[in-house]
Amino acid sequence: MRFDILTIFPKLIEPYFSDSLFARARAKRLLRIHIHNLRAFAKNRRNKVDDAPFGGGPGMVLQIEPIYRAVRFASSKFQIPDSKKRIILFSTRGKKLNAKTAKRLSKYDQLILICGRYEGVDERVAEHVADEEISIGDYVLSGGELPALVLAETVSRFIPGFLGKSESLEEIKGSYPVYTRPAAFMPKRGARPWNVPRILREGNHAAIKEWRQRYGDGGGLRA
Numbered sequence: 001m002r003f004d005i006l007t008i009f010p011k012l013i014e015p016y017f018s019d020s021l022f023a024r025a026r027a028k029r030l031l032r033i034h035i036h037n038l039r040a041f042a043k044n045r046r047n048k049v050d051d052a053p054f055g056g057g058p059g060m061v062l063q064i065e066p067i068y069r070a071v072r073f074a075s076s077k078f079q080i081p082d083s084k085k086r087i088i089l090f091s092t093r094g095k096k097l098n099a100k101t102a103k104r105l106s107k108y109d110q111l112i113l114i115c116g117r118y119e120g121v122d123e124r125v126a127e128h129v130a131d132e133e134i135s136i137g138d139y140v141l142s143g144g145e146l147p148a149l150v151l152a153e154t155v156s157r158f159i160p161g162f163l164g165k166s167e168s169l170e171e172i173k174g175s176y177p178v179y180t181r182p183a184a185f186m187p188k189r190g191a192r193p194w195n196v197p198r199i200l201r202e203g204n205h206a207a208i209k210e211w212r213q214r215y216g217d218g219g220g221l222r223a
């Protein structure tokens with residue numbers, strides 16, 4: 001799987017992909033992550049990629065030309081068939097991201113992620129360039145960089161090998177409460193301890209399973 005992320009702020013996202021699970025997955029060649037600075041695709045001396053909106057109104061709009069060129073560059077450099085790549089535009093009007101969508105996207109060989117900024121992106125990118133528009137929630141962020149990190153992470157967790165040893169737990173982890181040592185935490189001397197539920201400490205695996213299942217489907221966390 002390869003991610004190509006198009007942004008005007010590459011430095012905001014590079015460090016996140018250079019540590020922890022992403023660093024390991026990249027070293028294992030499980031994932032390739034390429035961050036493209038949209039300004040490098042601007043065709044003017046000042047590397048300008050935005051302009052005022054037609055019809056007036058506040059803010060600036062990311063222009064289609066540098067985005068179009070960057071997408072062309074990212075999608076043509078590698079011999080990946082069109083059916084195995086997906087071009088995604090982050091937008092507050094997009095379809096809400098969930099685990100099901102992430103699992104579906106994890107089947108592609110290449111995801112090209114377009115991060116908007118300012119007042120948004122020229123609508124022709126949604127109309128002619130992107131395959132789909134995705135929102136990560138009903139709130140407004142300043143750009144598509146955090147959505148790109150969120151999407152890349154949740155999609156990657158569905159790629160076999162990304163999670164390493166803990167993988168077998170992945171489908172249920174997060175859907176029930178977890179505790180670790182100490183079994184009794186004393187917030188203050190003489191106060192009543194905050195205890196771990198006894199059932200989890202007793203080692204009756206059937207009972208533990210039943211206790212965990214009481215937390216149901218994890219509120220839709222499972223895909």
Ligand code: SAH
Nearest residue numbers: 090091092116117120135136140141143144
């Ligand atoms: N005026 C726009 C906000 C633009 S925010 C509106 O109200 O819709 C600038 C960019 O940040 C957007 O183009 C989009 O790429 C990204 N963005 C902001 N919030 C987002 C969200 N919840 N999900 C996905 N992308 C988001």
